[in-house]
Amino acid sequence: MRALNASLLLAxxxxxxxxxxxxxxxxxxxxxxxxxxxxxxxVTLRDSGSPAADLQRAAEAVLSxxxxxxxxxxxxxxxxxxxxxxxxxxxxxxxx
Numbered sequence: 419m420r421a422l423n424a425s426l427l428l429a430x431x432x433x434x435x436x437x438x439x440x441x442x443x444x445x446x447x448x449x450x451x452x453x454x455x456x457x458x459x460x461v462t463l464r465d466s467g468s469p470a471a472d473l474q475r476a477a478e479a480v481l482s483x484x485x486x487x488x489x490x491x492x493x494x495x496x497x498x499x500x501x502x503x504x505x506x507x508x509x510x511x512x513x514x
Contacts, residue, residue, distance in 0.1 A: 477497070477506050489510035
């Protein structure tokens with residue numbers, strides 16, 4: 419049973435990006451020929467006192483979520499700021 423679990427883990431590991439690998443934020447023309455993974459959206463709180471820092475944290479949350487899905491690149495989408503939160507989105511791709 420343990421050998422089966424190890425084999426399954428190795429098979430799955432070959433299908434996703436390397437854990438800890440950086441996901442690049444790129445323009446749409448950069449991902450031509452890449453495989454679309456998912457639309458990614460994350461909401462973060464505005465609690466740093468700096469709108470720029472809060473926007474950056476939301477963008478980084480999208481990149482992190484894309485990495486968890488095995489993506490290598492993200493084309494950023496809309497970012498919406500409200501009084502308490504920021505919503506950021508992007509399209510995640512896996513490129514060779």
